[in-house]
Amino acid sequence: xxxxxxxxxxxxxxxxxxxxxxxxxxxxxxxxxxxxxxxxxxxxxxxxxxxxxxxxxxxxxxxxxxxxxxxxxxxxxxxxxxxxxxxxxxxxxxxxxxxxxxxxxxxxxxxxxxxxxxxxxxxxxxxxxxxxxxxxxxxxxxxxxxxxxxxxxxxxxxxxxxxxxxxxxxxxxxxxxxxxxxxxxxxxxxxxxxxxxxxxxxxxxxxxxxxxxx
Amino acid sequence: xxxxxxxxxxxxxxxxxxxxxxxxxxxxxxxxxxxxxxxxxxxxxxxxxxxxxxxxxxxxxxxxxxxxxxxxxxxxxxxxxxxxxxxxxxxxxxxxxxxxxxxxxxxxxxxxxxxxxxxxxxxxxxxxxxxxxxxxxxxxxxxxxxxxxxxxxxxxxxxxxxxxxxx
Numbered sequence: 019x020x021x022x023x024x025x026x027x028x029x030x031x032x033x034x035x036x037x038x039x040x041x042x043x044x045x046x047x048x049x050x051x052x053x054x055x056x057x058x059x060x061x062x063x064x065x066x067x068x069x070x071x072x073x074x075x076x077x078x079x080x081x082x083x084x085x086x087x088x089x090x091x092x093x094x095x096x097x098x099x100x101x102x103x104x105x106x107x108x109x110x111x112x113x114x115x116x117x118x119x120x121x122x123x124x125x126x127x128x129x130x131x132x133x134x135x136x137x138x139x140x141x142x143x144x145x146x147x148x149x150x151x152x153x154x155x156x157x158x159x160x161x162x163x164x165x166x167x168x169x170x171x172x173x174x175x176x177x178x179x180x181x182x183x184x185x186x187x188x189x190x191x192x193x194x195x196x197x198x199x200x201x202x203x204x205x206x207x208x209x210x211x212x213x214x215x216x217x218x219x220x221x222x223x224x225x226x227x228x229x230x231x232x
Numbered sequence: 233x234x235x236x237x238x239x240x241x242x243x244x245x246x247x248x249x250x251x252x253x254x255x256x257x258x259x260x261x262x263x264x265x266x267x268x269x270x271x272x273x274x275x276x277x278x279x280x281x282x283x284x285x286x287x288x289x290x291x292x293x294x295x296x297x298x299x300x301x302x303x304x305x306x307x308x309x310x311x312x313x314x315x316x317x318x319x320x321x322x323x324x325x326x327x328x329x330x331x332x333x334x335x336x337x338x339x340x341x342x343x344x345x346x347x348x349x350x351x352x353x354x355x356x357x358x359x360x361x362x363x364x365x366x367x368x369x370x371x372x373x374x375x376x377x378x379x380x381x382x383x384x385x386x387x388x389x390x391x392x393x394x395x396x397x398x399x
Binding site for chain 2 (some may be wrong): 080081144194196197198207208209210211212213214215216219220221223226227228231
C-alpha cells in the first residue's frame, strides 16, 4: 500500500513536471517591447527611469478616478518625482462614455500649455458633476486663468488633438486593453499588464521588487 | 453498469472531479508562480507581487491579507492539485478544494455584480472577468461539491471488489 502511494506521488510529480516544461516552451503571447509614441506633455518623471508605467484611462470612468486619486498621486510623489518611474498618461476613452473623449481633448490641450496636472485633477475630482451636465469646458475653466483657457479652447477647436487620442487608443488595443484603468508596466525587458484599481501599498511592493531586480 | 463494478456513476464522477480539478489547480498555481506566457520569465517574487495586484483589484481584502493570499494561494493550489490527483484522504482535500472554489466563486460573483472592470487573475493571464467566468467558476464549484459529497458516500460503503463479510 505504501509502495503504491509512493509510486502515485512520483507519477503525479513527473506528470506535473512534464506539463511545466511543455507549457514553459509554449507559444510566447506576451513580449516586452520598447515604449513608443510618448507625448512628452503627458509623461512625467525621468525618461531614464528603470521602470516605465503607461496608464490607459478614461476621464469618465469611476475606477480611473479611484486610481488617480488613491494611488497615482502617491506614486507621483514617491516614485515619479524621485526618478524611479516614468509615468505616461494614455487616453483610452471608452465608447460607452458620452463625454470622455471631450474630456481627453481638454486634458490634452491643457498638457500642451503645461497645465495638465490641475486640469486632470479637476476633471477627476468633479467627474460626477460634468458627466451629468456635460460641462467639461466649465470644469476646466474653473482651474485655469482666462488666458490659459483661451489657449485650451483654441487647441480643442483646432481639431489637431484627435490624432493623439486615436494613437493612444490604438496603442492600448495593441496591448489588448479593453477596460480602464489598465496599467502597462515595463521593466528590464519585461511587460506586466495590470487591470483595475490597485492600492498604493500593493503597487509600491511590486515596484520595489522590480527596482531591486538585478 | 453493474453495481459491483469499480466504475459506477459515483466513482466515475469522483475520478473526473479529481482529474479535472487537480489539473486546473496544478496549472493555476504553476501559472501564477512561473508566468509561462511571459518572455523573459520574471523571478518568482515578482510573479507573486504581480498576482497580489490582481488579488487587490477585487477590492475585498486589506493589503496585508492581499499579500498573504498572493504568496500562499499558488503553492496551496499546486499541493491540492497533486493531492487530488493522488486521491489520498479525498474527503479532507475535497472539502478544502470545495471551500476554496466556493470562495473564488463568491469573489467572482461579487465583482461581476459590482461591475468591476478587472481581470479574473485565475490563470495569471489577461482574462477579463465576464459572465462566462462566473459560469465557469460555478460549474467548477458544483463539480467540487458533488465530488466531495460522493467521496463521503463512497467512504461509508465497502469497496465493490472487497470480499463479502463472513456471517
